[in-house]
Amino acid sequence: MARRGFFSRLFGGIADVFSDRPRRATLSEPSPTPPSRRDFYQDTYFAEQGSMGSYGRHRATFDAIPGIETEDENTQRELWESYVRNMLHPHGKVNSLDNPFWSDIGLVPEDFDEGWWEDWRDAYAAMAG
Secondary structure (H helix, E strand, O other), X not given: XXXXXXXXXXXXXXXXXXXXXOOOOOXXXXXXXXXOOOOHHHHHHHHHHOOOOOHHHHHHHHHOOOOHHHOOHHHHHHHHHHHHHHHOOXXXXXXXXXXXXXXXXXXXXXXXXXXXXXXXXXXXXXXXX
């Protein structure tokens, strides 16, 4: 098959514009997929819950844990995973020392004031409603 020369391709392309023949579709580069709008904490919550439901309330409750702000980012992520896994779907009583969250965080339920527990109960109740 012979290649067409430069002018042949140029004038042939111009002729194609004015032709009644359907033009050949050109493939465009696929647009990059937009980055996820969720962050690690939201992704972890969604993976466990299947919806974003009361994410904001649980995140605020988690952020109110005494001393959590002094932990490094990796530790906070590990503790968030434990919180989501063990506090949203506890096996047994949530304030029992048998709950793995307490050993993961290095605190006991008595370290939390009644206000924190009220916030946790409100967030937990919002998941059902």
